[in-house]
Amino acid sequence: MALMDKHKVKRQRLDRICEGIRPPILNGPMHPRPLVALLDGRDCTVEMPILKDVATVAFCDAQSTQEIHEKVLNEAVAALMYHTITLTRDDLDKFKGLRVIVRIGSGFDNVDIKAAAELGIAVCNVPSSSIEETADTAICMILNLYRRVTWMHQALREGTRACGVEQIREVAGGAARIRGETLGIIGLGRVGQAVALRAKAFGFNVLFYDPYLPDGVERSLGLQRMATLQDLLIHSDCVSLHCSLNEHNHHLINDFTIKQMRQGAFLVNTARGGLVDEKALAQALKEGRIRGAALDVHEIEPFSFSQSALKDAPNLICTPHTSWYSEQASIEAREEAAREVRRAITGRIPDSLKNCVNKEYLMASPQWPGMDSSTVHPELNGGATYRFPTGLVGVPAGGLPVAGATMEGIVSGTMPIAHGIAPVSRPPHTPSPGQPSKAETDRDLPADQ
Amino acid sequence: WECSHLLTAVGIRPPIMNGPMHPRPLVALLDGRDCTVEMPILKDVATVAFCDAQSTQEIHEKVLNEAVGALLYHTITLSRDDLDKFKGLRIIVRIGSGFDNVDIKAAAELGIAVCNVPSSSVEETADTALCLILNLYRRVTWMHQALREGTRASSVEQIREVAGGAARIRGETLGIIGLGRVGQAVALRAKAFGFGVIFYDPYLPDGVERSLGLQRMATLQDLLIHSDCVSLHCSLNEHNHHLINDFTIKQMRQGAFLVNTARGGLVDEKALAQALKEGRIRGAALDVHETEPFSFSQGPLKDAPNLICTPHTSWYSEQASIEAREEAAREVRRAITGRIPDSLKNCVNKEYLMAASQWPGIDAATAVHPELNGGAYRFSTGLIVPTGGLPGSGTGVEGIVPASLPIAHGIAPVSHPPHTPSPGQPSKAESDRDMPADQ
Numbered sequence: 001m002a003l004m005d006k007h008k009v010k011r012q013r014l015d016r017i018c019e020g021i022r023p024p025i026l027n028g029p030m031h032p033r034p035l036v037a038l039l040d041g042r043d044c045t046v047e048m049p050i051l052k053d054v055a056t057v058a059f060c061d062a063q064s065t066q067e068i069h070e071k072v073l074n075e076a077v078a079a080l081m082y083h084t085i086t087l088t089r090d091d092l093d094k095f096k097g098l099r100v101i102v103r104i105g106s107g108f109d110n111v112d113i114k115a116a117a118e119l120g121i122a123v124c125n126v127p128s129s130s131i132e133e134t135a136d137t138a139i140c141m142i143l144n145l146y147r148r149v150t151w152m153h154q155a156l157r158e159g160t161r162a163c164g165v166e167q168i169r170e171v172a173g174g175a176a177r178i179r180g181e182t183l184g185i186i187g188l189g190r191v192g193q194a195v196a197l198r199a200k201a202f203g204f205n206v207l208f209y210d211p212y213l214p215d216g217v218e219r220s221l222g223l224q225r226m227a228t229l230q231d232l233l234i235h236s237d238c239v240s241l242h243c244s245l246n247e248h249n250h251h252l253i254n255d256f257t258i259k260q261m262r263q264g265a266f267l268v269n270t271a272r273g274g275l276v277d278e279k280a281l282a283q284a285l286k287e288g289r290i291r292g293a294a295l296d297v298h299e300i301e302p303f304s305f306s307q308s309a310l311k312d313a314p315n316l317i318c319t320p321h322t323s324w325y326s327e328q329a330s331i332e333a334r335e336e337a338a339r340e341v342r343r344a345i346t347g348r349i350p351d352s353l354k355n356c357v358n359k360e361y362l363m364a365s366p367q368w369p370g371m372d373s374s375t376v377h378p379e380l381n382g383g384a385t386y387r388f389p390t391g392l393v394g395v396p397a398g399g400l401p402v403a404g405a406t407m408e409g410i411v412s413g414t415m416p417i418a419h420g421i422a423p424v425s426r427p428p429h430t431p432s433p434g435q436p437s438k439a440e441t442d443r444d445l446p447a448d449q
Numbered sequence: 450w451e452c453s454h455l456l457t458a459v460g461i462r463p464p465i466m467n468g469p470m471h472p473r474p475l476v477a478l479l480d481g482r483d484c485t486v487e488m489p490i491l492k493d494v495a496t497v498a499f500c501d502a503q504s505t506q507e508i509h510e511k512v513l514n515e516a517v518g519a520l521l522y523h524t525i526t527l528s529r530d531d532l533d534k535f536k537g538l539r540i541i542v543r544i545g546s547g548f549d550n551v552d553i554k555a556a557a558e559l560g561i562a563v564c565n566v567p568s569s570s571v572e573e574t575a576d577t578a579l580c581l582i583l584n585l586y587r588r589v590t591w592m593h594q595a596l597r598e599g600t601r602a603s604s605v606e607q608i609r610e611v612a613g614g615a616a617r618i619r620g621e622t623l624g625i626i627g628l629g630r631v632g633q634a635v636a637l638r639a640k641a642f643g644f645g646v647i648f649y650d651p652y653l654p655d656g657v658e659r660s661l662g663l664q665r666m667a668t669l670q671d672l673l674i675h676s677d678c679v680s681l682h683c684s685l686n687e688h689n690h691h692l693i694n695d696f697t698i699k700q701m702r703q704g705a706f707l708v709n710t711a712r713g714g715l716v717d718e719k720a721l722a723q724a725l726k727e728g729r730i731r732g733a734a735l736d737v738h739e740t741e742p743f744s745f746s747q748g749p750l751k752d753a754p755n756l757i758c759t760p761h762t763s764w765y766s767e768q769a770s771i772e773a774r775e776e777a778a779r780e781v782r783r784a785i786t787g788r789i790p791d792s793l794k795n796c797v798n799k800e801y802l803m804a805a806s807q808w809p810g811i812d813a814a815t816a817v818h819p820e821l822n823g824g825a826y827r828f829s830t831g832l833i834v835p836t837g838g839l840p841g842s843g844t845g846v847e848g849i850v851p852a853s854l855p856i857a858h859g860i861a862p863v864s865h866p867p868h869t870p871s872p873g874q875p876s877k878a879e880s881d882r883d884m885p886a887d888q
Contacts, residue, residue: 041605061604082605136618136642137587143580147573149734150590152759157594161742162760164501165481165522169770172762177769178576201641202576294589302601319592320602322612329617330609 032056036078036341039068040085046331047080050338054345065091078341080104081111083321084301089115100344100353104337105129105324106190108357109245109272117361124340124355127190129333130324135194137323138240138270141294142183142199145238145266148175150317174291179203184236186229186252187243187271188213195240196223207232210243230260238266245272255280264291270323273298278309285313292316296323472496476518476781479508480525486771487520490778494785505531518781520544521551523761524741529555540784540793544777545569545764546630548797549685549712557801564780564795567630569773570764575634577763578680578710581734582623582639585678585706588615590757614731619643624676626669626692627683627711628653635680636663647672650683670700678706685712695720704731710763713738718749725753732756736763 033056038044042061051057055078062068063085074096081087082104089112092098101111103125113123144150155171162168183199185192185208196206200222207224209232210217218225226232229252233239239261243249253267254277261267267290269276278299284290292315300308301321310316343352350356473496478484482501491497495518502508503525514536521527522544529552532538541551543565553563584590595611602608623639625632625648636646640662647664649672650657658665666672669692673679679701683689693707694717701707707730709716718739724730732755740748743760750756783792790796 043606063603084604132619132643133587133615133617136583137589139642140580140583140587140589143576143583144589147577147580147763149577149580149584149757149759150593152762153590153757154594154597156743156745156758156760159744159746160760161744162762163742164503164524166483167742168760168762169765171760172765175573175762175765177573177766179572198641201638202579203572302603302607303596304599304601305596306599317589317593318596319589320596320600320608320611322592322602322608322615323587325609325612325615326617 034077034345035072035075036080036345037068037072037076039079039081041080041082046334047338047341050335050342051345054342065094068094078102078344080337080341083107083110085110087111087116092116092119092121095121099349100124100341102126102337102340102344104333107244107272109274113358114361117358117365120362120365122344122350122353122356122362123358124337124344124353125357126333126336126340127355129336130326130329131190131194133326133329134191134270134323135198137296137319138191138195138242138268139198141268141270141296141317141323142238142240142266143202144317145268145292145294146176146178146181148172151315180205181237182207182235184208184226184232184239185223186210186232186239186241188217188223189242189244191270192242193221195242196221204238207235229257233257233260234262236265237262238268240268241271241275243271243275245274250274251277251280253277253281255283258284258289261290263289266291267293267295269294270296273301282310282313285310285315290315294318297321474517474785475512475515476520476785477508477512477516479519479521481520481522486774487778487781490775491782491785494782505534508534518542518784520777520781523547523550525550527551527556532556532559532561535559535561539789540564540781542566542777542780542784544773547684547712549714553798554801557798557805560802560805562784562790562793562796562802563798564777564784564793565797566773566776566780567795569776570766570769571630572634573766573769574631574710574763575638577736577759578631578635578682578708579638581708581710581736581757581759581763582678582680582706583618583642584757585708585732585734586616586618586621588612591755620645621677622647622675624648624666624672624679625663626650626672626679626681628657628663629682629684631710632682633661635682636661644678647675669697673697673700674702676705677702678708680708681711681715683711683715685714690714691717691720693717693721695723698724698729701730703729706731707733707735709734710736713741722749722751722753725750725755730755734758737761 033054036047036051036055036057038047038057038059039062040060042059044057044059048057058072058076060068060072065073065085065087073094076095077097077099079095079098079101081101087101087110092112092115098119098121100122101116101124103111103123106125106127106129108123108125111123116123152171160171162171179202181204183196183204183206185196185206188196188208188210192208192210196208199206205224207226208218209226209229226235239253241253243252252275253269258280267276267281273295276295276299281290281293285293293313294317295303295310296319298308298310298318298321303318303320305311305318310318340354343354346352350359350362353359356362473494476487476491476495476497478487478497478499479502480500482499484497484499488497498512498516500508500512505513505525505527513534516535517537517539519535519538519541521541527541527550532552532555538559538561541556541561541563543551543563546565546567546569548563548565551563556563592611600611602611619642621644623636623644623646625636625646628636628648628650632648632650636648639646645664647666648658649666649669666675679693681693683692692715693709698720707716707721713735716735716739721730721733725733733753734757735743736759738748738750738758738761741761743758745751745756745758750758780794783794786792790799790802793799796802
């Protein structure tokens with residue numbers, strides 16, 4: 001009973017929060033607007049103004065697809081998500097009508113983008129978000145390792161007193177001069193570059209390793225490029241990770257590569273926890289091979305000092321995946337993500353998308369089998385209007401700006417998606433276990449918690 | 450046990466000269482015990498002792514009576530009364546750049562030159578100041594503390610909550626009070642983060658702002674009004690105690706940050722605590738405090754929120770520490786083997802020394818320190834002997850000249866002008882060179 005009340009309250013809250021305030025304005029047979037769902041959050045206030053006239057926005061506040069309500073799984077055409085939920089191939093299979101996923105942030109390692117492409121789902125990110133916030137935090141971490149501010153504040157909080165200069169030297173022991181030290185940046189993307197330029201101001205000698213960049217980038221910024229990871233590790237006093245996580249670099253920092261690092265080096269990670277083997281790191285910290293580590297991301301999140309391979313490791317500074325955060329960065333990312341969803345709804349997939357990360361896989365994905373018209377989402381792909389009954393030709397929505405074609409129809413699924421005028425259904429396949437298809441018109445879609 | 454302390458500090462090489470032995474001048478490290486870095490530089494020209502004192506009360510009378518050179522950090526204060534206790538002091542060298550803990554005017558009147566090491570720890574301090582600023586903006590220290598205390602942030606909303614207050618830096622204004630060596634280093638680093646950097650420094654000539662591409666404010670108030678984050682980089686003097694007080698804090702922006710790696714006396718901690726509690730100041734990061742050593746459980750900042758504190762460590766790195774100690778020892782050596790103040794590189798009270806007026810007559814029995822001012826340092830009172838083989842600075846001949854010659858000409862070692870002895874400090878003549886600190 002209590003659970004039902006909780007759902008009811010949630011539903012009401014959802015109504016109030018996420019339904020656009022403006023009532024439907026068109027006459028004629030009503031066709032629901034496409035459903036956009038925020039998967040792993042509950043606050044849609046920033047997204048609403050951008051989407052409410054073209055979509056229905058719902059939130060799931062889920063930590064896994066198990067917690068997502070069936071209505072969302074069946075009807076959502078677009079999903080917004082952060083980094084706290086994972087979408088594997090099996091997870092993606094659960095969605096019946098998804099066409100676009102937008103990551104509110106830059107990393108997308110928590111989505112199987114190839115599987116998504118095979119299922120006809122474009123995946124986008126917001127690569128411009130939080131670049132300087134992350135770089136500023138990375139430098140803050142580096143400085144905390146060299147100047148030991150965090151640890152000394154902690155010591156003072158615990159009652160340490162440093163009376164004479166000898167005691168001061170002792171409590172500050174390990175605080176090191178920066179000028180002349182070498183900072184090795186792994187991954188010279190947007191954040192890596194911002195870190196490199198800040199580090200130069202402190203007198204760091206900056207190296208980087210990035211196998212994906214073309215020749216000459218080092219000349220642009222006046223940095224030194226290393227040809228291999230090993231070269232970078234060997235020459236660095238402090239190593240900072242700024243690469244995305246992919247299938248090739250899980251546990252990039254492991255027992256073997258740690259042993260290539262300098263004795264007493266520092267390690268900083270504001271990128272992805274999966275890049276670092278925490279067991280190996282803990283061992284290296286205990287033995288002093290690594291003098292200190294500062295980590296904003298961890299193999300298992302949310303991170304807890306008491307429940308991790310790093311439990312008893314000394315000389316650690318940890319933060320809970322917050323290096324990206326400032327109020328402005330958060331709002332900017334959410335607005336940009338909502339705009340990308342809007343572009344998907346009102347334009348063509350993937351042509352109208354600004355930051356599609358699986359475009360090549362989408363283009364290459366095999367032919368679409370025939371459509372089941374009852375699952376068509378005419379609102380997508382330049383649909384002039386998002387209100388017309390199944391099977392009819394579209395009617396331009398009076399007064400509302402629409403991208404692309406004014407006329408559309410339901411075309412057989414043999415036309416490639418890129419030409420955009422054909423809304424296609426998801427290719428039929430064995431439904432995921434436990435997910436019977438349902439047709440429901442009820443737009444209240446609280447998350448299953 | 451006291452003897453052994455001293456013996457570890459004394460040079461190993463035994464005296465090599467014949468003839469009447471005159472002891473080498475005594476140089477004392479007042480508020481420390483480690484002289485290992487200074488010894489190699491001084492042992493052939495001086496006897497080095499350490500006092501490990503926190504006040505002059507703890508300094509042994511032998512040192513008070515006989516030391517001609519003193520080395521000190523920031524943890525002991527030498528007021529006029531303290532300086533009076535020394536009977537033969539000629540040179541004080543601060544191992545560091547600040548000298549607000551020494552009354553340099555009184556020292557000059559007593560014929561004591563005061564020097565510092567201004568190049569020490571410039572970048573260490575600047576790097577630490579940036580670290581404190583970044584910790585206020587990105588909240589790493591506080592979030593690490595929260596994690597240590599068991600906080601978990603599962604969802605993005607919880608992440609936003611635990612990171613609440615973390616702010617974007619680009620476009621913020623950093624106001625630097627005091628654009629000296631450290632202030633300049635901080636300014637240039639801050640620019641790399643996108644801070645708009647302004648400064649206030651009434652002592653610098655026009656145009657400095659053009660050199661570094663900064664904006665100069667004409668008054669302190671102007672700077673406070675326009676800054677999102679204020680960082681102190683000025684020395685403490687008689688004019689700027691409690692520079693940051695109730696009144697000036699109210700000129701600061703609502704929710705501004707404050708950083709202090711300079712001197713605790715610049716900030717009225719009671720006023721700061723109040724401002725932190727009311728949120729008028731959003732956060733403060735302090736390496737220096739009104740009362741040191743600092744403790745979170747004592748003092749006006751006891752219950753203040755949004756504080757980051759470190760125990761006067763912003764200067765420290767092993768290299769900086771060694772460099773400062775070596776440079777300080779070299780300054781003492783210059784004083785012993787050269788002229789005061791001419792041979793000194795970083796004398797901070799030179800003008801006061803020059804202006805120090807009449808010197809009463811010398812009492813030969815207590816006065817002469819022939820080792821100083823270019824003296825060959827081995828001759829009995831009254832004789833003139835050039836030192837064979839050892840480098841002396843300047844003249845090879847010297848004598849004992851009446852004290853009416855200004856010190857600047859240097860050839861006249863002068864005694865400490867007689868005056869009413871400080872209470873409890875009877876003068877003593879002792880030849881015993883073992884001078885352990887009174888602990």
